[in-house]
Amino acid sequence: MTGDRFRFPKVEFGPEERALREEVRAFIREEKASGGFTPMADSWGSGWSPEWSRKMGGRGWLGMMWPKQYGGGEKPALHRYIVTEEMVSAGAPCAAHWVADRQSGPLLLRYGTEEQRRSILPRIAAGECYFAIGMSEPDSGSDLASVRTTAVKVDGGWRINGRKIWSSGAHRSHYMIALVRTAPRDMKARHAGLTQFLVDLKSPGIEIRGIRNIAGERHFNETVFDDAFVPDDMVIGEAGDGWRQVTGELAIERSGPERFLSTFPVLTELVRELGPEPGDRDAETVGALAARTMALRRMSLGISRLLDEGEAPEVAAALVKDMGTRFEGELVREARNLLPARAASQSPDLYGKVLADGVLHVPSSTIRGGTNEVLKGIVARELGLR
């Protein structure tokens, strides 16, 4: 079966997992009732709330998989999966901690120095320390290996020059993990000579310029490095090993429930608007969208299980992200065809608001974290076509 190529093992939840899920649901219910948050689409990408992040940290829901000595909970990947899928499906504002909890923390845990781990991971786990991604550049998008930002060795550290772009929330983050060229480009070894740096965004020589997105939000940024000094102890892992590290980071970045549930709050509010006895056409659309959600979730959960088994399911993650992000857009399209609303971000009714969030944010789903064209290429390579 396809399992021979893309394995999505079955996941079963035990009493501990069920209890965790109920705990998270109860928390979300109470917060929603008391006005702690209003559901939104793309809540993990756009819903910036340090207050929410601290609440989650206080409950032990950040850095869940990390060792206790770094503020973690030493839980399996499946536990983190449960917390994240409950948050994203509910449309809770998780953007502040998202990158740090999902990929920067795990990267530091794996490749960072003891000092980096001790000083930073507990703060991430507490929901107090936020990270921006420093991969793309004005001339390097899908072709990440073409990055031109350079770091030159100087006494006691490195001088960084260049520009990083599309870094979500950089203007509100504490650190950026920047992929930087530390050796000249070699067309025969395109992936060599790259290094990851842990950059304190308050350092001199760094200017963060906001870029307004189509939703009118200042969400992402251009970060300019002008002779910014980064001390030696802020190199992550081995100098020159950046490509291998960053691809591992991308595999984690691509595999989670946020890659198919970003617009789920639209479906929830659509069901509310349609009421308990919808017509056939309405019921059909809701049912078809639910059926697709269920299949995607089973696949995505399977990946979480593989992560727990120590595998790096890079291709399976690419497959699910390609399908899942396309689905996020289709959900919005189906909803607005079924029930047009005065979609407006300031809409008084929740359906109109989440629909507006959905319409305006969906174009980024199939781009961020690797375009769907790149993802399909990864799948095609696995099929033996490249």
Added chain:
Amino acid sequence: MSDRIVLDTAERILADLCPPDVVNDAETGVWPTVLWETLEESGLTLAWVREELGGGGAETGDGFDILKAAGAWAVPAPLAETLLAGWLLEQGGLAAPDGPMTVAPVGPADTVELEDGVLSGAARQVPFARQAGHIALLAAGRILLVEREACALVPGISLAGEARDDLAFDGARPLRSAPAPEGLDRDRLTLVGAAVRAAQMAGALSRLLDQSVQYAQEREQFGRPIGRFQAVQHALAELAGEAAAAEAAADAAGEAVAARDFGPHGIAAIAAAKARAGEAASKGAAIAHQVHGAMGFTYEHSLHHRTRRLWCWRDEFGNERAWSVRLGRLIAAEGADTLWPFVTGSHAA
């Protein structure tokens, strides 16, 4: 849960004994004798019947593995139907006979009555009826075993060139009869039938992917294999996704049947599986044909062994629309705040 041995046995037998010419011959009316006898001797045909009743006594999950393999190899015989018939007889504690069987009724509009031990009524488009020795029938609140010879038959044919015959039961007397247990009604039979077809579709899509990738690697145009072209690569990546989604959905349905979960969550899993696998069948078959070009449109090429079956199975035991409507109604009845718990199967009802 599932025992890999059963799947391996099925795969080995089918790889050996179900090549394209056997499938083509079957469409002209040649019964695949060796294939069927080997399947039967291996206990695969009655996997869902416990040993005391003459079956193979396999786990329910193993039966779904057999169904995926049967779909992958386009078995031109009632393997799925015999499994399903065995499941139905087993529910009534009835012993299963040897030989191919089928199940009736399979359509929602059919009515079959039983009065004073004599049957009346008809069932339409019964799969493989003319090849079946016996029919497992659900009628008048009873599970019945009927000899095929006791019924009048009007032949019909499916999109895949397989028998879908109309049966008239008037005057027939069942060989065996037992009251259907609580909850076993036409709807439940349809649910299990839908799970069966979803598993077959998942298997067929998986093989369709292999076949299409292989063709794209071998077929050369503009001086290189067409699989080198990005447009073709992306189409095949989508086919891989459809196949994987169909399998994920079908596995969930199989697990619901194995757990005898026919409550709202089990129904949701099965409805989602039939809807999603049916959608994947449409999308996947279209991609496979596009990749194969004119060659795949010929009878000579074996691509149609799977695509025609997919087109047939997506309609049987309820199409995508029927199951989506049902799932949508279940969700609406539960309400918006239970949508997510419902989707995750973790609704603390």
